[in-house]
Amino acid sequence: MLTDELCPHCAMTTTTKRAKKTKLGYATFFCPHCQRTFNERTGTPFNYLEFPTDIVLLAIVWRLRYKLSLRDIAEMFLARGFPFTHEAIRDWEARFAPLMADHLRARRRGQAGKSWHVDGTYLKVHGK
Structure with missing residues (x-):
C-alpha cells in the first residue's frame, strides 16, 4: 500500500506502510x-525517546503550566505505569520546551493592541 509518507x-x-509497528x-x-x-518519529527530535511522544509532552506541559516539581511529576506518572526519573x-524539559515555545510562537496570531487586560495591575505610561 503506497503512502504519502516522506x-x-x-x-x-x-513509501509503503508495513504491518509491523514499533515497540x-x-x-x-x-x-x-x-x-x-x-x-x-524518524528524523524528528523525538526519535530516540523510550516513551511515547504524547507522554513526554504532557510531562513537560505539567511541569511548565502547574509549576510541579520534577519528583512530583515522576511520581504522578509512576502511578500511571510510566516509570521514569x-x-x-529535566532532560526533556531542556530539550523540548524551547521547541514547544518556538512552535507556539509561530502559530500565535494577532498583535498587542492599545488596551491590555491584566489581572489587578495598573500601569501608568507617560502620565496616562
Whole structure:
C-alpha cells in the first residue's frame, strides 16, 4: 500500500506502510528507493525517546503550566505505569520546551493592541 509518507533518508514519497509497528506502537514504513525502514518519529527530535511522544509532552506541559516539581511529576506518572526519573523530565524539559515555545510562537496570531487586560495591575505610561 503506497503512502504519502516522506522518506527521511532520501525524501521520496513512494513509501509503503508495513504491518509491523514499533515497540511503542508507531507505524513503520519502507522506502523502495533507498531500501530503508523508518517510523513516524524518524528524523524528528523525538526519535530516540523510550516513551511515547504524547507522554513526554504532557510531562513537560505539567511541569511548565502547574509549576510541579520534577519528583512530583515522576511520581504522578509512576502511578500511571510510566516509570521514569525526575532527571529524565529535566532532560526533556531542556530539550523540548524551547521547541514547544518556538512552535507556539509561530502559530500565535494577532498583535498587542492599545488596551491590555491584566489581572489587578495598573500601569501608568507617560502620565496616562
